[in-house]
Each structure stands twice: as structure tokens, then as C-alpha cells.
Amino acid sequence: MSWCELPTVEVRYENVCVDAKCKVVHGKPLPTLWNSLKSNFSFLSGFKSEEGKISILKDVSGIIKPSRVLETEQLSSVSSTLDLSPHPSIVVLPRDMMKEVTKKEKHAGIVPESDVDTYMKAIAIEGLKRSLQTDYILKILGLDICADTVVGNAMRRGISGGEMITGPTKVLLMDEISTGLDSTTIFQIVSCLQQLVHITECTMLVSLLQPAPETIDLFDDIILMAEGKIIYHGPCSDVLELFEGCGFKCPERKGIADFLQEVISRKDQAQHWYHTDRPYNYVSTDHFIKKFQASSIGQKVDEELLNKSNRCELQKNGISFGMYSLRK
Numbered sequence: 001m002s003w004c005e006l007p008t009v010e011v012r013y014e015n016v017c018v019d020a021k022c023k024v025v026h027g028k029p030l031p032t033l034w035n036s037l038k039s040n041f042s043f044l045s046g047f048k049s050e051e052g053k054i055s056i057l058k059d060v061s062g063i064i065k066p067s068r069v070l071e072t073e074q075l076s077s078v079s080s081t082l083d084l085s086p087h088p089s090i091v092v093l094p095r096d097m098m099k100e101v102t103k104k105e106k107h108a109g110i111v112p113e114s115d116v117d118t119y120m121k122a123i124a125i126e127g128l129k130r131s132l133q134t135d136y137i138l139k140i141l142g143l144d145i146c147a148d149t150v151v152g153n154a155m156r157r158g159i160s161g162g163e164m165i166t167g168p169t170k171v172l173l174m175d176e177i178s179t180g181l182d183s184t185t186i187f188q189i190v191s192c193l194q195q196l197v198h199i200t201e202c203t204m205l206v207s208l209l210q211p212a213p214e215t216i217d218l219f220d221d222i223i224l225m226a227e228g229k230i231i232y233h234g235p236c237s238d239v240l241e242l243f244e245g246c247g248f249k250c251p252e253r254k255g256i257a258d259f260l261q262e263v264i265s266r267k268d269q270a271q272h273w274y275h276t277d278r279p280y281n282y283v284s285t286d287h288f289i290k291k292f293q294a295s296s297i298g299q300k301v302d303e304e305l306l307n308k309s310n311r312c313e314l315q316k317n318g319i320s321f322g323m324y325s326l327r328k
Helices: 034-044 078-083 094-108 112-121 132-143 183-200 236-244 256-262 285-294 296-306 311-315
Strands: 011-023 052-062 069-073 171-175 205-208 221-226 229-235
Touching: 011 112, 052 229, 052 296, 069 183, 069 256, 094 112, 171 311, 229 236, 229 285, 229 296, 236 256, 236 285, 285 296
Parallel strands: 069 205, 069 221, 171 205
Antiparallel strands: 011 052, 221 229
């Protein structure tokens, strides 16, 4: 039996800019009856409101590597939800993927393990009421007893909606998954995601709102952003060193997430200044960025972004090059 390395995905982004248009509101835009009447009157009289532009991302670049968990500071029944969720997150349908995998295995002389081969072929079968991986996830989560329960809405009583990851996903980009959850639950979720990333070597980026210190410790890397720019992108263990070099120190009983948000804030930055022999002066976001770019971690990121020699060779080994995950 011969083996080969499983394919992984490395996500690169270079010189990304994102702008958003918005309406300029003078005064407090509170949803009062008077403000609503003024808005309607302005619309009927043909008065055009002033528009502005907000820069969300300003020329950011970086690399999200596989097998590392990265954190950034900023109509159905249950079984149907689980059944639908794999398809938007995979590049190709299981049946087509199996054909390509089988062809590559024969070409490389690989004999797959019998149990794995049986499972992969079973999840590729079409026309079933529920897929095998959906039943498997339902059992693991103890949701098999409510598999046919209807998801509720404003007019119908039922359970809350949502999606679960049940497909062979290699890239996971998650935004604010901690909303509405207590710290214990989010710790368990991130702990599960950490094991998933390290075992399957997938690529994951998670955005959390003020995570607890024990949750931060589960992440391998961190992206710290402010004013649409990346201040730091690297290992969590080295992020405090950057700010200590600029004169700021995280207190012993202070959570890292809270410290990072405060140290880049003009209002809260001064409390973390620890040079008693020097007067405090506000350190701008651009100064932190220059410090990071001059560091060994920042220079390593720049070098890897410039190295594009092996990209074409790696793309030849892809299973699929389709733009869309599902057919019309």
C-alpha cells in the first residue's frame, strides 16, 4: 500500500481594498417619529441626501496557512439543514469528486483503506433522503431525536435555524460565530474546530467578539486590524512582543483580546504605557504597522507573498477547477 500527502489549501490575499457607500446623517440618527418624517419629507421634495465613502480594508496583504487556526479581532427540519450545508462549502459534487480521486489514485498506484473507500463511496451516492455524513453528525451531536423537527419563524413555533459543517471542507471562513453564546460554549466550539484543523490540515479563519483568554489560547495565529489596515499577522505567542517594543505592556490579569483592542485605541492606550522614565505620547496605527513590517515575522510574510514560483505547479494537482459548487 502506498500513500501520498493529502492536498491542502493556502489562502493568499494581496493589495485588497474594500469600500462601502453610506449616507451622511447630520445629528443623531435615532429612529424617532420626527426623524422619520424629516426623512420622508426630504425624499418627497426631491432633496438628495449627502453620500460618503468608508474604507473598510486599505491595501491589505497576507497568507492564511493550512493546519493553523487563525483568529481576527473584529425553511427546513434539522436534518435538511445539515444535508444542505455541505454543498455551498465544497468546490465539486461528491460523485464527480470521487471519479477524479479514483482516477488519481490509480495513476499514483494508491490502494485506499477499505473502510475509508467504503465511506467515501457511500457519501457520493445520490438520491438518498439523507446523506450518510448527515446521519453521522446527527448521532454525534445527539440531534437524531429532533432530526425531523421543523425550524420555526415569526409565525410558526419550532427550533432556531443555522448551519453545520458536514462536508469535506478544506477552507473555513467564519464571521462572529460567538454571537449569542456564553464563553463556555464558544470555548467548546473553538476547541472542536482546533482539532478539526490540526487533524485534517484544513485552512481556517475565525472572527470573534471579545473572546475569553482561554479561547484565545486555542488559536495558532492572530490578525489584528484597525482603520482598515493589518497591524499584526502572526503567531499569538509573539503578538505582545510587538507592543512591548513600542512601550506598552499587557497587565498580568488582563485578557489579551481586551489589551489588543485598548492599546490601539487613542482613548485607552495611555493606561498600558509602562516606561516610567519617559513621558507617554500617543502611538498611531501606522507606527505599529511599520514596527510589524520591520520585524522578522512581517518580513517573512512579505517574502512568502513574493515567492510565486511553485503556485502553477501546485495548481496542476487540483481535483476541480470549477467556479461554482453546484450546477444550475
